[in-house]
Amino acid sequence: QLYSDYEAMDSDPIIASALDIIADEATVKNDQNEILSVKSSDENIQRVLHNLFYDVLNIEFNLWSWTRNMCKYGDFFLKLEIAEKFGVYNVLPYTVYNFIREEGTDPEQPAKVTFKLDPDGLAASQNPTYSYTKKDTAKIVEFDNYEIAHFRLMSDANFLPYGKSMLEGARRVWKQLTLMEDAMLIHRMMRAPEKRIFKIDIGNIPPNEVENFMQKIINKMKKTPV
Secondary structure, X not given: OHHHHHHHHOOOHHHHHHHHHHHHHHOOOOOOOOOOOXXXXXXXXXXXXXXXXXXXXXXXXXXXXXXXXXXXXXXXEEEEEEEOOOEEEXXXXXXXXXXXXXXXXXXXXXXXXXXXXXXXXXXXXXXXXXXXXXXXXXXXXXXXXXXXXXXXXXXXXXXXXXXXXXXXXXXHHHHHHHHHHHHHHHHHHHHHHHHHOOOOOOOOOOHHHHHHHHHHHHHHHOOOOO
């Protein structure tokens, strides 16, 4: 429900511009024309990280949209494609709608974090009353913590283990505004026929001349074709 609201809020020009500005400010380049500068005493580490961020992740192109999505939803998920010899060689951004983060589910490993990709929204943690078939559970893909990069805005503990969107504070006001706009539109539509009624004062005109007088006014007010 929250994500659907944020989606609708993003169609508002002011809110969309605010998200654009935040993403712009977060990805400003420094005086060396870099979004991210890697510094290390070990040149090999510096070279590998520079290659990861600029060549593999391509942050110069991708980081702006990743930041904007994280601010919009409060969360952002990246699936890391990892090879044993080469490390991370590719990343795939995923929608927040279908990802579930699970913590503390294993009593033997309380700090263990796993992620579930749930294309149809069937995961048990989301809907405990649903009876699952083997076909349903086959669709749910589970990932280890190292396979997913989860970005989140942790400003409110009530939203854990997910983040709190930057739009959350404006959500109530935005809903009020949309209701007011709808009410105003309905009011105008209801009042529209009344604006086509003309009241003409004929109090001082003799009764036998009223019809001629009204006909004159009707002819006067008729729109002339152009």
